[in-house]
Amino acid sequence: MTKPESAAHDYDVVISGASLAGSAAAILLARRGARVALLERRSDPEAYKVLCTHSLTANAYPVLDELGLVPALEKAGAVRNHARWYTRWGWIEPKAAPAGPELPYGYNVRRSILDPLIRSHAAETPGVDLLLGHQVTGLVREAGRTVGVRASAPQGEREIRARLVVGADGKDSALAKFAGVPTRQHENARFGYLAQFRNLPLPDGIAHAWFLEPDLAYAFPNDDGVTVLAVLPDKKRLPAFREDLEGSFLAFVRALPEAPPIDTAERITKIIGSVNYPLHSRKPTAPGLALIGDAALTGDPLWGVGCGWALQSAQWLAEAVGPAVTSATGQSDGDLDRSLAAYARTHGRRLRGYQYLAADFATARPFNPMERLMFSAAARDASMARHMHLFASRLIGPLQFLNPVALAKASAVNIRHRGSNPSPSASPSATATGGPAH
Template sequence: MLCTHSLTANAYPVLDGLGLVPALEKAGAVRNHARWYTRWGWIEPRASAAGPELPYAYNIRRSVLDPLIRSRAEQTPGVDLLLGHQVTGLVGAAGGRTVGLRAATPQGEREIRARLVVGADGKDSAVAKLAGVADRQHENTRFGYLAHFRNLPLPGGIGQTWFLEPDMAYAFPNDDGVTVLAVLPDKKRLPAFREDVEESFYAFIRALPEAPPIDSAERITKITGTVDYPLHTRKPIAPGIALIGDAALTSDPLWGVGCGWALESAQWLTEAVAAAAAGRADLDRSLVAYARKHQRRLRGHQSLAADFARARPFNPVERLVFSAAARDESVARHTHLFAQRLIGPMRFLNPVALAKASAVNIRHRGTTATPTATTSPPPPSSGADGR
């Protein structure tokens, strides 16, 4: 599984509301400021001199984050934490409504009745499949490999992302001095990459502009990845069913939005059904309200992600904005808000923002510095030794 171990800033209010921010800070979570390489140079968002700090959330490994969230859930009044349960079926009623589930447990199969079953079980959601929820898939024409390293310094100590058009890479510092390095090349490169995954991975990183010093770092995990990671879009509700996180919408892992959207969609669902759970509102109408908000807030993001997952170079509008962001601090801050999923595509690419980007590029016409490199790393030489 590819996981960026990143919580985008849109998730910060949820983390704060759950009282998890102090625990995350104590666990060593790294505030996820970042810079992005483009053919025009680096986009480096910085707070304005008179403005507030840039919004952030955290980079933290799932092996640390998940137990923190599970512990907080277990301590919440009214929550029964049932470990070792695997959903094997849904309990249906007349009219096709789900009224519970069946689960395999260490003590055998059991049935659990509920007014609402929530599928929070990832991109291959068993709940969604058992409920027959339609699954629209979008092809991802990049593959990905990642590994974890210690003693890997990064400029500014912050995350780095490389837009190599069409290949991608990122390096995200996490808790306990661990940095996640990932490469996401075009699938056209897969046959050569597979000849020697380790050397291909190292060669790709070495060739990056301002490449992290991978050869002097300590790799503490295997190089793992996936060669087929389609994007999934499902309707987030069915009778008696609600889907959150990757079960409802799985985006391209290169954007690092999965964990943030999981937390955010969980909050949207909670807010939508709270009155119904207390018997003060109709559950089905509440679920429809949740579905509308989910689609309104995430449909545009997913549409752009699915388009970019075709491993294409930047389109004209993206070239306009990203080139300006590499040259102007205010455009870089605007881009940061979108990358942290605090604004949607309509605000990111609104006429005022595009006019600002155009003005910036006109001012810099003919004065653009040549970046360190503008092409993807070359294929590795056969027979080279791995690291």
């Protein structure tokens, strides 16, 4: 192996973005011996992402555990995110099997708690330099390879060189644009608005989601007695919705089956949202460059998986490239490229199937036959509800979710219940617009 010229690098790794993905990657890489510069364009260490589901699905729990954040999250009042989901066949209510283990869980916790927590944890990790107020303005490239960044800093422009540059700078990643990484984009035919409420009780104190075909809504209980309430209607409803945003938001929620008592709750934030939130994905690596979190893949926010995938992608990257980025190991650029290729394979294998299904569902279509089979069976059978919970938690992939045994069982469940469908309450699509129920 050819030993790299370590003196040519200020750090082993430079990461742009000190939110979930960037901070997690900095911690995990530094623990593996890397010297890490963690750049954050905002100067406030307490800064946080506002527009978010504020949910960490159960697939993120092993990463949180490795980071050592679970005790701090529990102390901060993060809510274990068990849930029930409304469908036209009734409620899907996953519960642990009799005498079985507790269902896997993640946490609902506001980003105003989570972001400063993980960022401060990164800043306290030996080997990590947190550089606030540093905005990346360009890449340093040599012979077609990224070897550092140029950044605007409080002290002026500076150049920071590293063996690996990591983009953890969100769905509109500047690093991806600087590197010329193409973006594959899928239209999202829904828009979304959310707000936070206090004193909004939910049955059993757990998260709720409403699949109304094509409209959706969810209510996620969070820390400090705050509930995040979101609506995601079909874009066809956007012009009328915008005419009276607050009135439309409240009317939508009031019309939900078993609607949360929104009129007696205290709204503590503005109603915020996005009318255009496409799904996109990018090749997560290039020579000397890796993308993690939303910079690599942005999913549909209705599934609440972005935070979990941000943490997982940071872990996959650290596991793949840890030895190759540490100057002391004496590994070459070729070793790093092979490690980056391994990360890209893991990222694609773990997330591509989910993204394919999400992009299809984002067209705001009704359930397709396979979804009708699985959702209806999960509303009728406890073991199928647990199976659905594992998939919604991103603990099993699409192929495991739709394996032949599960399909056969779902078919058997539905045959037994043929002719006994409940009559669910009218959806907001009907009551709020005067149109037919779906």
